Amino acid sequence: xxxxxxxxxxxxxxxxxxxxxxxxxxxxxxxxxxxxxxxxxxxxxxxxxxxxxxxxxxxxxxxxxxxxxxxxxxxxxxxxxxxxxxxxxxxxxxxxxxxxxxxxxxxxxxxxxxxxxxxxxxxxxxxxxxxxxxxxxxxxxxxxxxxxxxxxxxxxxxxxxxxxxxxxxxxxxxxxxxxxxxxxxxxxxxxxxxxxxxxxxxxxxxxxxxxxxxxxxxxxxxxxxxxxxxxxxxxxxxxxxxxxxxxxxxxxxxxxxxxxxxxxxxxxxxxxxxxxxxxxxxxxxxxxxxxxxxxxxxxxxxxxxxxxxxxxxxxxxxxxxxxxxxxxxxxxxxxxxxxxxxxxxxxxxxxxxxxxxxxxxxxxxxxxxxxxxxxxxxxxxxxxxxxxxxxxxxxxxxxxxxxxxxxxxxxxxxxxxxxxxxxxxxxxxxxxxxxxxxxxxxxxxxxxxxxxxxxxxxxxxxxxxxxxxxxxxxxxxxxxxxxxxxxxxxxxxxxxxxxxxxxxxxxxxxxxxxxxxxxxxxxxxxxxxxxxxxxxxxxxxxxxxxxxxxxxxxxx
Numbered sequence: 001x002x003x004x005x006x007x008x009x010x011x012x013x014x015x016x017x018x019x020x021x022x023x024x025x026x027x028x029x030x031x032x033x034x035x036x037x038x039x040x041x042x043x044x045x046x047x048x049x050x051x052x053x054x055x056x057x058x059x060x061x062x063x064x065x066x067x068x069x070x071x072x073x074x075x076x077x078x079x080x081x082x083x084x085x086x087x088x089x090x091x092x093x094x095x096x097x098x099x100x101x102x103x104x105x106x107x108x109x110x111x112x113x114x115x116x117x118x119x120x121x122x123x124x125x126x127x128x129x130x131x132x133x134x135x136x137x138x139x140x141x142x143x144x145x146x147x148x149x150x151x152x153x154x155x156x157x158x159x160x161x162x163x164x165x166x167x168x169x170x171x172x173x174x175x176x177x178x179x180x181x182x183x184x185x186x187x188x189x190x191x192x193x194x195x196x197x198x199x200x201x202x203x204x205x206x207x208x209x210x211x212x213x214x215x216x217x218x219x220x221x222x223x224x225x226x227x228x229x230x231x232x233x234x235x236x237x238x239x240x241x242x243x244x245x246x247x248x249x250x251x252x253x254x255x256x257x258x259x260x261x262x263x264x265x266x267x268x269x270x271x272x273x274x275x276x277x278x279x280x281x282x283x284x285x286x287x288x289x290x291x292x293x294x295x296x297x298x299x300x301x302x303x304x305x306x307x308x309x310x311x312x313x314x315x316x317x318x319x320x321x322x323x324x325x326x327x328x329x330x331x332x333x334x335x336x337x338x339x340x341x342x343x344x345x346x347x348x349x350x351x352x353x354x355x356x357x358x359x360x361x362x363x364x365x366x367x368x369x370x371x372x373x374x375x376x377x378x379x380x381x382x383x384x385x386x387x388x389x390x391x392x393x394x395x396x397x398x399x400x401x402x403x404x405x406x407x408x409x410x411x412x413x414x415x416x417x418x419x420x421x422x423x424x425x426x427x428x429x430x431x432x433x434x435x436x437x438x439x440x441x442x443x444x445x446x447x448x449x450x451x452x453x454x455x456x457x458x459x460x461x462x463x464x465x466x467x468x469x470x471x472x473x474x475x476x477x478x479x480x481x482x483x484x485x486x487x488x489x490x491x492x493x494x495x496x497x498x499x500x501x502x503x504x505x506x507x508x509x510x511x512x513x514x515x516x517x518x519x520x521x522x523x524x525x526x527x528x529x530x531x532x533x534x535x536x537x538x539x540x541x542x543x544x545x546x547x548x549x550x551x552x553x554x555x556x
Contacts, residue, residue, distance in 0.1 A: 006555070007556060011551070015117060021262065027291065032256070033250075039120060039256070041253040042255070059363070061360040063491065064332070068328055069110060072409055076412065076419075080417045080419055083416070088293065089264045090259065090288075092266070093280045096270050098168060103540065106118065129270065154237060162225050165192065170196065202248075204277055206269055207268075210283070215252060222234060271300075275530075277313045282318040285318075304493055310322075321434050331381065332383075334352065335353070337356040337500050345383065371433035371435050373426075380407045437455075447484045448510065452508050457493055458508045471513065474522060482520050484522050485516065487531065488529050495509060509527060540556075
């Protein structure tokens with residue numbers, strides 16, 4: 001008998017009214033803004049400035065196209081913590097339609113460790129992404145309107161405009177476009193382009209804002225470009241900040257849903273870690289920490305991207321700090337980083353675990369550099385062998401790290417009970433000397449070098465002529481104190497996805513920069529990574545359908 005699909009499991013689950021889930025964390029029904037019976041918005045008043053909960057970050061080794069199940073393990077850990085009698089909440093990102101219809105499919109966990117209602121969460125949810133998209137594109141429309149309105153013109157240099165439109169879909173043809181901006185059809189044109197919505201600076205700002213006041217302040221600090229005489233222009237100069245904030249009045253509120261086992265889950269924000277900061281909102285995290293004893297959150301892709309940005313961007317801007325870090329690993333990912341093909345994964349091969357461990361080993365070392373000793377969670381698959389688990393546990397022990405197997409995918413919270421107990425024990429007994437690797441006083445180039453050399457293992461950093469020119473402008477604008485949000489392939493420590501394992505003696509190339517002054521970071525684009533992804537040859541959209549009764553198929 002075959003294992004049911006994720007959507008089959010989700011559709012067969014007994015889902016509770018959201019007001020019952022809210023009761024578990026002492027939220028009164030009057031504080032809920034209902035989106036149907038099973039979803040609700042939470043008021044900002046529920047978050048405390050200095051909450052007492054413990055923060056558990058889930059990250060992973062470098063991902064493969066087969067999926068390592070980081071979200072699944074995060075949800076499983078929350079269910080596991082509740083299974084052993086703890087009060088725990090999942091605080092996760094919202095899925096983007098790009099991956100849903102592209103390569104990955106759904107992003108609400110998997111097997112018996114999911115958040116529900118799965119279809120709603122993956123498709124539009126409460127409209128947060130749409131609001132972010134509209135606020136972003138309103139600013140684009142106002143910029144172009146100013147260009148063709150002589151009476152109110154700011155005299156923006158069209159060639160300097162750094163702001164792009166966004167759409168929550170993978171569409172490579174929109175990366176570079178030509179638009180007409182001439183008054184009364186005089187034919188003036190300029191170059192423009194689209195990013196995917198998770199890469200919008202509005203998304204980044206929403207995820208880092210403390211409240212509406214902070215949101216408006218950050219929206220006003222968005223860098224637009226320069227005037228014809230070289231003066232910097234920000235969105236506040238266009239007098240559109242209030243309208244943008246009005247579009248985001250509901251999107252700033254976190255969303256409450258539930259796991260398959262009826263435990264609370266807060267989903268809010270959804271930047272990718274490869275091209276943005278890769279973590280959910282500060283508001284959602286602090287809300288979870290204010291309502292529960294333990295919050296499990298995740299940072300996208302491998303720890304070289306999501307965890308690094310979690311520490312250097314989210315924590316640095318919000319006074320948060322992790323109490324424990326879990327690194328997700330799979331046997332098949334280790335075999336991939338050992339150079340095996342998918343056809344070779346099912347054969348028992350202890351030697352490949354030893355060879356592929358180099359990738360996980362580097363991630364372990366990186367987390368240790370931040371002053372935390374991680375726990376390795378091995379996501380179990382049916383084709384794994386116990387001898388392979390034993391070898392991996394032994395290798396982790398040689399690095400002073402505890403590793404254990406989670407069967408949350410097949411068994412839910414019960415399958416993650418041991419992981420939950422280990423995490424609690426680590427929080428209660430292990431020393432935590434958390435610190436960042438750079439400070440605001442470091443220059444942008446110093447920050448890039450620290451991440452590239454300490455986290456990626458690169459030997460050198462090169463800058464294209466375009467990147468060097470932009471870097472000079474960043475320094476002139478006084479943005480040197482900002483963090484760096486590296487945009488690179490998640491498949492390798494390098495900027496070349498073909499360099500698997502633990503590459504050494506390599507150079508990364510900064511192709512160009514994007515400025516996110518409202519979010520407080522600079523985005524260096526490495527290699528050929530794009531902030532508007534493309535669809536695969538056979539997109540997941542071809543597998544998704546809905547029947548005459550309204551039942552959806554094909555989400556996974």
